[in-house]
Amino acid sequence: MERRTIGAATLDVGAIGLGCMPMSWAYTGSRQRGEESLRAVHAALDRGSTLLDTADMYGPFTNELLVGRALKERRSEAFVSTKVGLLVGEQHIVANGRPGYVRRACDASLRRLQTDVIDLYQLHRADPEIPVEETWGAMADLVSAGKVRSLGLCAVGARSARRAGARLHDGTIRQLERVQQVFPVSAVEAELSVWSTEALDALLPWCAARGVGFLAAMPLGNGFLTGTLTPGEGFERDDLRARHPRFTAEMMAANQPIVVGLRRIARRHGLPGNAVTPAQVALAWVLAQGRHVVPVPGAKRERWVTENAGAAGLRLTPEDLAEVAALPGARGSWD
Numbered sequence: 001m002e003r004r005t006i007g008a009a010t011l012d013v014g015a016i017g018l019g020c021m022p023m024s025w026a027y028t029g030s031r032q033r034g035e036e037s038l039r040a041v042h043a044a045l046d047r048g049s050t051l052l053d054t055a056d057m058y059g060p061f062t063n064e065l066l067v068g069r070a071l072k073e074r075r076s077e078a079f080v081s082t083k084v085g086l087l088v089g090e091q092h093i094v095a096n097g098r099p100g101y102v103r104r105a106c107d108a109s110l111r112r113l114q115t116d117v118i119d120l121y122q123l124h125r126a127d128p129e130i131p132v133e134e135t136w137g138a139m140a141d142l143v144s145a146g147k148v149r150s151l152g153l154c155a156v157g158a159r160s161a162r163r164a165g166a167r168l169h170d171g172t173i174r175q176l177e178r179v180q181q182v183f184p185v186s187a188v189e190a191e192l193s194v195w196s197t198e199a200l201d202a203l204l205p206w207c208a209a210r211g212v213g214f215l216a217a218m219p220l221g222n223g224f225l226t227g228t229l230t231p232g233e234g235f236e237r238d239d240l241r242a243r244h245p246r247f248t249a250e251m252m253a254a255n256q257p258i259v260v261g262l263r264r265i266a267r268r269h270g271l272p273g274n275a276v277t278p279a280q281v282a283l284a285w286v287l288a289q290g291r292h293v294v295p296v297p298g299a300k301r302e303r304w305v306t307e308n309a310g311a312a313g314l315r316l317t318p319e320d321l322a323e324v325a326a327l328p329g330a331r332g333s334w335d
Contacts, residue, residue, distance in 0.1 A: 001048030001312045004294055006213030007186030011119065011150055013079045015287060015312045017051030017215065018044040018305060019298035024063035027239050027298075034066060036301060041070040043302040045077045047309035053189075053215065053296045055083035055124060056109050057093070064112035072114045081120040081187075081215070082109050083154065085127065085135070097127030099138035106142050120187055122152035123179075132175055133182050140183035151183060152215070155190030155203065169203040176206065185212050189296070192216035192289070194225055194282050195246075195258055195330035200289065208290055219286045219295035220308075221330075224252070226279040227259045251332030261327045265320050276314060279304075283311035285324050 002015040021027075023037035041052065052070075054063045064082060071078055084105045087094050109118065121139055126132040142148040155172040169190065176185055188207055192199045196218065207214045220226055222241055231252035234242075241247040246255065262278035270276040279297075286295040297308045316324075 001309060004213075004291060006120070006215075006292070006294065007150060007184070007211060011079065011186060011213070013051040013294060014048040014309075015294060016049050016283060016309055017053055017079075017081075017294050017296040018049050018308075019217070019296045020052055020054045020063055020067055021058045022298040023066055023300040025058035025060075027241075027300075033300075037066055038069055040300055040302045040305045041067065042074070043305045044299075044309065045070070045074055047306060048312070049305065049309050050077060051079045051081060051215075051294060051296065053081045054113075055086075055122075056105055056112075057083070057086045057088050057124065060088040061108075061112060064109055068112050068114040075115055079119045080113060080115060081122060081152070082113065082118055083122040083124040084109070084139070085124040095125045095127040095129075097123070097130040097132065097135035099134055099141075102135060102138040103142070106147055110147060117146065118148045120150050120152050121148040122154055122187070122189060124154050125156070126175060132178055136179040136182045143183070150186035151179075152187035152189060152213075153179065153185055154217075155188065155199075167202055168198040169201070172203060173206055176212075180210075185210075187213040187215055189215040189217050191218045192286055192293070192295075193219045193221045194262065194285055194324055194327065195221045195255065204289060204293070208292055212292070214290070214293045216286045216289075216293055216295040218298070220279055220282055220297050222247070224255065225259065225262060225282040226277070227263060231256070246330060246332040248332065254331045255328075258327050258330065261323065265316070265323060268320075269314060277307060279307060280311035280314050281316070281320075281324075283308060284314040284316050285321070287312070288316055288321060 003012055004015050052067055054067050085097055087096050139151050190199050223229055232249035259278055262281045265281045266276040266278050283295050299305045
């Protein structure tokens with residue numbers, strides 16, 4: 001697989017990563033199977049998808065434990081990204097950016113991941129009660145201690161309060177400019193896909209201008225851009241899409257032209273016996289947004305991991321990219 005570098009530290013990863021969250025968190029619980037997910041992690045490493053993206057809150061904790069089982073055998077082949085800063089209660093999630101907590105959380109993640117060092121340690125969310133510089137300083141101390149190799153920041157959520165007229169990622173950029181004064185940011189993780197392009201406006205250029213890597217979260221639109229979801233089929237109650245306004249039956253039907261467009265491009269690139277899928281076109285589009293961009297599609301089955309990895313070899317033409325740009329915007333967004 002093509003390799004890409006993240007940040008000024010020139011951290012080397014496969015061009016397509018693996019988001020491990022669906023194996024343990026946020027998606028249909030009845031379809032989460034540990035051994036099947038473990039095979040998916042091994043399949044990703046076999047195909048050069050070396051970046052494994054997890055977080056202590058996924059599960060909580062069980063996702064890191066799962067990834068740790070694979071790392072125990074193949075640590076040298078993997079680039080491990082995990083996150084800190086969010087605590088999960090029974091009915092709520094709260095931020096904790098206190099330096100003492102950050103240090104304890106890192107040690108706990110290292111134990112669960114069965115590794116001596118985390119390649120990329122990301123701040124999941126800033127704690128509104130703690131200056132972000134204090135949290136970031138504690139994370140920088142972990143680099144000095146040899147427990148972490150580099151630091152990253154996850155974008156402020158799409159539904160967070162914003163000033164009237166502000167762009168989606170203005171708050172994230174303000175945070176980045178503050179923490180950059182304390183210790184270099186190696187990567188930013190934020191949503192980017194064919195149907196969620198807001199990061200292209202300011203956040204992606206900010207990263208490119210500073211040599212900061214960009215990890216594209218949800219590059220397949222929570223599964224919608226794969227073309228495998230049926231409008232009206234419904235989701236289990238523990239699936240985040242059951243409450244997402246783009247995944248009502250009405251909005252899924254209204255957004256089908258996006259999938260139709262991706263499928264049309266896929267047919268042009270496919271060969272007899274070697275079909276290209278809408279998901280691969282969607283991932284190739286993300287890859288085309290810059291050499292500093294690494295899509296991190298979530299998957300929990302070997303089949304999907306293999307398909308996603310295959311997108312690294314797909315090169316979209318200028319005509320393809322123009323066709324994607326002309327697709328209708330997604331309806332039913334948070335905003």
